Amino acid sequence: MALSSRERRLASLRRLPPTLLIGGALTAIWVAFAIFAPFLTDYDPIKVDVIQALKPPGPDHWLGSDAIGRDIFARIVYGARYDLAMAFFGVVGPIILGTAIGLAGGYFGGRIDSILMRILEVTVSFPYFVLVIAIVAVIGPGLKGYFISLTLVNWVSYTRLVRSQVLVLRSADFVLAARGMGFGHLRIMLFHILPNAIIPSVVFVMTDAVLAIVLGSSLGFLGLGVQPPTPEWGAMIAEGQTYLTSAWWIAIFPGIAVCSLALGLSLVADGLARLLNTGP
Numbered sequence: 001m002a003l004s005s006r007e008r009r010l011a012s013l014r015r016l017p018p019t020l021l022i023g024g025a026l027t028a029i030w031v032a033f034a035i036f037a038p039f040l041t042d043y044d045p046i047k048v049d050v051i052q053a054l055k056p057p058g059p060d061h062w063l064g065s066d067a068i069g070r071d072i073f074a075r076i077v078y079g080a081r082y083d084l085a086m087a088f089f090g091v092v093g094p095i096i097l098g099t100a101i102g103l104a105g106g107y108f109g110g111r112i113d114s115i116l117m118r119i120l121e122v123t124v125s126f127p128y129f130v131l132v133i134a135i136v137a138v139i140g141p142g143l144k145g146y147f148i149s150l151t152l153v154n155w156v157s158y159t160r161l162v163r164s165q166v167l168v169l170r171s172a173d174f175v176l177a178a179r180g181m182g183f184g185h186l187r188i189m190l191f192h193i194l195p196n197a198i199i200p201s202v203v204f205v206m207t208d209a210v211l212a213i214v215l216g217s218s219l220g221f222l223g224l225g226v227q228p229p230t231p232e233w234g235a236m237i238a239e240g241q242t243y244l245t246s247a248w249w250i251a252i253f254p255g256i257a258v259c260s261l262a263l264g265l266s267l268v269a270d271g272l273a274r275l276l277n278t279g280p
Contacts, residue, residue, distance in 0.1 A: 020271020026264030030257075034080040043071035045078040046229040054247045064249035066239060072249060075231035076257050082232045083213055083261060086146065090212030091205050093151030098158025099194070099201065105159070106166025106197075107189050113163075120156050128153060132215065133224065141224045146216055157208065158201050165197035199276060206269035210262045217258050233258050 033040065043061075049069035057064045063072040101120075105113040123131075135149035169175060170193065178188045219225035220234025228235060233254040240251030 017271040017274040019267040020275060023264045023267025023269075023271055026260060027268060030080050030084065030261050030264065033077045034084050037074075037077040037081070040077050041071065041074040043074035045070060045075040045231040054243070056247070057249055063253045064247065066236075066250045067243065067247070070229075072236075072253055075236060076233070076254060079231035079233050079236065079254070080257070080261075082143070082226050082230065083216065083258070085143070086216035087209040087213045087261070087265065089143075089147055090150050090216065091154075091208050093147060094154035094208070095158050095201060095205055097151055098155035099162050099198065101155065102159035102162030103166055103189055103194060103197065106163040107170055107185070107193065109167075116159075120159055123153065124156050129215070129218075133219070133222070136219060136224045141219075141227055143226060146219060146225060150212065150215070154208070154212075157204065161200045161204060162197050165200065166193055169193045169196055203269060203273045203276060206265050206272060210265045210269070213258065213262055213265070 047070065049065075052061070052065050052069035052071075053067055055061045055065040055069075061071050061073065063076065065071055066075070101116050105116040131153050132149045135152060136145040139145035139148055175188060175192055178192050183192075216225055217232075217234030217237070220232045220236075221238040223235075223238070225234055226232035228239075236254040237251045237258075240247070240249075240254070243250050
């Protein structure tokens, strides 16, 4: 008996790893918060109201207010936009640059590969976080410096992943057949090798998005990330550390937001790894 389209969709969902479903749902909640933030709260996330300063969680301020009267819930849901942007755009630059370098080095080999690998070794010889801070300090704090620094530092992981796959795939039968048919190097690299070499990076990119969020929050905590009064979770935690004993909610709730979004992305990464390893 043929299954209906609804039954087929349910059967497909049951085959998905539970971690992928849970992580996807948790991440989707934060995406919804970011999109619909203006409809979820009437408070302006940057408007100062000293009369409402340091209000504990209650009916007026669900998650309390900070030292200058700004609503914590409003700042968290609006801040989701910046932290999700850091998660997404923080991996776009590195994966594009790293994939291009790994693809070129692995495919051509020889002197080109040797030069690219020496550049990689020089990059990884510096402490990761220190190098990011140094680049941000030169460019200037904010999202621009954050994205540029990640692109210049974090490409090495994707280069290693892609290069290791390309070194195997460049001798595969379908690649040799493509060469025999007279296809150019660029066509072989982009349409024959890359779709097969990029799979490990697809899984890693979700884990890397977690690191991008943590790094962005850390820079915000140090004052090198998104600048006040912009609502960003790391900066909110830094602002609330002074009041941990008297107004714990200022730092605790943004910390929970960081952890929950990081957990969602980590579960998605785990689910993707299980799905791609087990196949359809």
